[in-house]
Amino acid sequence: MRYFSSESVTEGHPDKVSDIIADSILDAILTKDPKARVAVEVSVTTNFCFIYGEVKSKAEVNYIEVAKEAIKKIGYTDRALGYDADEVEFLVKIDKQSPDISLGVDGNGTALQGAGDQGIVFGYASNETKEYMPLAITLANKLAKRLSEVRKMGILPDLGPDGKTQVTVEYDKNGKVNRIDAIVVSTQHREHYLIDDVRRDVKKEVIDYIIPKHLVDKNTKYYINPTGRFVMGGPEGDAGLTGRKLIVDTYGGYAKHGGGAMSGKDSSKVDRSGAYIARYLAKNIVASKIASRCEIQLGFAIGVAYPVSLYVDTFGTGLVDDNIITQAIWDNFDLSPRGFIDKLQLEAPVFKNTAAYGHFGRDFNWEKLDSIEVFQKLIK
Numbered sequence: 001m002r003y004f005s006s007e008s009v010t011e012g013h014p015d016k017v018s019d020i021i022a023d024s025i026l027d028a029i030l031t032k033d034p035k036a037r038v039a040v041e042v043s044v045t046t047n048f049c050f051i052y053g054e055v056k057s058k059a060e061v062n063y064i065e066v067a068k069e070a071i072k073k074i075g076y077t078d079r080a081l082g083y084d085a086d087e088v089e090f091l092v093k094i095d096k097q098s099p100d101i102s103l104g105v106d107g108n109g110t111a112l113q114g115a116g117d118q119g120i121v122f123g124y125a126s127n128e129t130k131e132y133m134p135l136a137i138t139l140a141n142k143l144a145k146r147l148s149e150v151r152k153m154g155i156l157p158d159l160g161p162d163g164k165t166q167v168t169v170e171y172d173k174n175g176k177v178n179r180i181d182a183i184v185v186s187t188q189h190r191e192h193y194l195i196d197d198v199r200r201d202v203k204k205e206v207i208d209y210i211i212p213k214h215l216v217d218k219n220t221k222y223y224i225n226p227t228g229r230f231v232m233g234g235p236e237g238d239a240g241l242t243g244r245k246l247i248v249d250t251y252g253g254y255a256k257h258g259g260g261a262m263s264g265k266d267s268s269k270v271d272r273s274g275a276y277i278a279r280y281l282a283k284n285i286v287a288s289k290i291a292s293r294c295e296i297q298l299g300f301a302i303g304v305a306y307p308v309s310l311y312v313d314t315f316g317t318g319l320v321d322d323n324i325i326t327q328a329i330w331d332n333f334d335l336s337p338r339g340f341i342d343k344l345q346l347e348a349p350v351f352k353n354t355a356a357y358g359h360f361g362r363d364f365n366w367e368k369l370d371s372i373e374v375f376q377k378l379i380k
Contacts, residue, residue, distance in 0.1 A: 002170070003169070005168040006134065006167060006253055007165065007166040007247075007252070008165050009144055009245060010356070012074050012163065012234055013234075018042040019043045019242050020263075021044075021297070022042045023264060023352040023354065025063055025066050026263075026264055026352070027350070027352045028061045031059075036057035036058075038264065039265055039269065041262065041264055043242070045239040046235060049235075050090075051063050052094065053094060053259075053264065054095050062092075072106060080190065081190075081233070090275040115268075115301060115302055117269060117270065120309075123276075123277070123296045124295045124296075125279065128141050128177065131360075133361035134255070137251055139167045140165045142210045143206060144311075145357045148163075155205055156194040156202070158192070167183055170355075173254040180220055182222075183207055183211065187225060188230050188232075188234070193229050195225060199224040202225075203332040242263050242264050250360065255295055256295065262275065266347075267346035268337060270337060273340060273346050276346065279359075280366040283369065284372055288373075290325070290376065291318040293317065305336045306335055310329060328374060332371070344366050
């Protein structure tokens, strides 16, 4: 047997607070100026929020008000939970985008938009779940999201916004899912909420609600707040920073990651948009049934309109050669930044909803299955 674990975090985790603020600012700018260039970073700690980075835009946005609204929506409106949007001290240091970067991105006198930076990105899909995602990260994300839902819906109102989840999946020798071996949930809670009650309620309203019954058995292990008390949380318990949960954002470690963060960046930055088009292609390939797994790598050079590399790997599951799939991608898709930004409508303000619970396997444009026929034709 083989075991694989993936983790996720709730929107109240300090790193995710940072990501959500950054993407909320991005959306606020794109709402007024879809062509804006944005690279915003956020760091949070006890009673403090630092917003900084580079922006090139005609839009006027009140960064502090956008950040406050994001923090309130997460649920940090009470100092007892470690963070209160109305008491946070804000520092904003936003500069203009480098003119050298702008020259490369905006075409350098040509009609084609270049990549906003050099870099490599990966996209992955498998037929392991209906979301075409690995099972462990899918369930970890759903558990984390459910923790927030039961708090906001008043089912478990004494939970706090901060929390983490982890799921361990057991695979057989052929790589098929056998069962879930272990589930870890750690959730912030109010002082008066006793640990035995937390464990009972989280098991019933979160774990049992999300985890398919056929995947657990008498040997499945449950760890709910394994250290016991978790009252101090959020930015008071730990500093947060944008881009520090890359594996949570993508495939839970099951597939490769290029290393670039996504939140706070407009889609001229291929760390974000390139990862989205790579996922889109991999998902459509697997959904076409010409492979049961697929990983795609794209390589970019700053200011260059098309990828310098495209690598397709179906891990031996493909019904046609990987080189044939690669050529089909080149022949049928515009892989320039302008091409995939237009195809996936990435100049719209759609990003704050990506900042927590994963960028993939959810209802976004890069999850659409509208290019299946391109790949099905390869086996006809």
